[in-house]
Amino acid sequence: MLERGVVVTSETIRCWCNKFGARFAQCAKAARRNPGSTWHLDELFVTLRGEPYLLRRAGDEHGAELDVLVQKRRNKAAAKRFFKRLLRSNPAPRRIVSDQLRSYPAARAEIPELAHVKHVFVKAAARLNNRAEHSHQPTRRRERQMCGFRDPRRTQAFLSCFGPIRQPFALPRHRMNAACHRAVLRERFAAWHAWTVSAAVEKLIC
Secondary structure, eight states, X not given: OGGGTOXXXXXXXXXXXXXXXXXXXXXXXXXXXXXXXXXXXXXXXXEETTEEEEEEEEEOTTSOEEEEEEESOOSHHXXXXXXXXXXXXXXXXXXXXXXXXXXXXXXXXXXXXXXXXXXXXOOGGGGGGOHHHHHTHHHHHHHHHXXXXXXXXXXXXXXXXXXXXXXXXXXXXXXXXXXXXXXXXHHHXXXXXXXXXXXXXXXXXX
16 A cells, blocks of 8 residues: 555554454354354463453364453353353354363353253363364464553454454465465455455445
């Protein structure tokens, strides 16, 4: 855009993200494969305004991010809210994999859709089996690039869009050759172009 004489500031990009980010993430979620039958749950702590917050993340066995939620507390009520949020956009799983945090089974028992779901607990020494543990790495890298997250509400809005938008382009290079990688990327960028055009048209109509 600079070659065309258009100067874009960081504030302009921030406004674009606020205006179109949620719609792009919604399109990315709609285009991905159906969610798997296993939920992998994990948490990490982030510091916002000098206070520790818990970032909960859920993914399926295919590595797709199902949802994230920034919360102040780690108790049963907070876990129950996270489960209900997951069920609003995903079918009930056949299995849940998490660490040994006690709030998860306590909250699951109070939700009829999850009361009879098999719950597998992963010990700290065997956390390599938990896909959600590795899904935190892009968030940590992004946190360092942004010199840390600050506001809980903005952090929630950003991470809710960051995962679904990033995932279609985060291809497993070790599983494909260069030609296949280029072909898949072309398809993903074509889909991205369709999403951006449809989102822009919807905003103009509204």
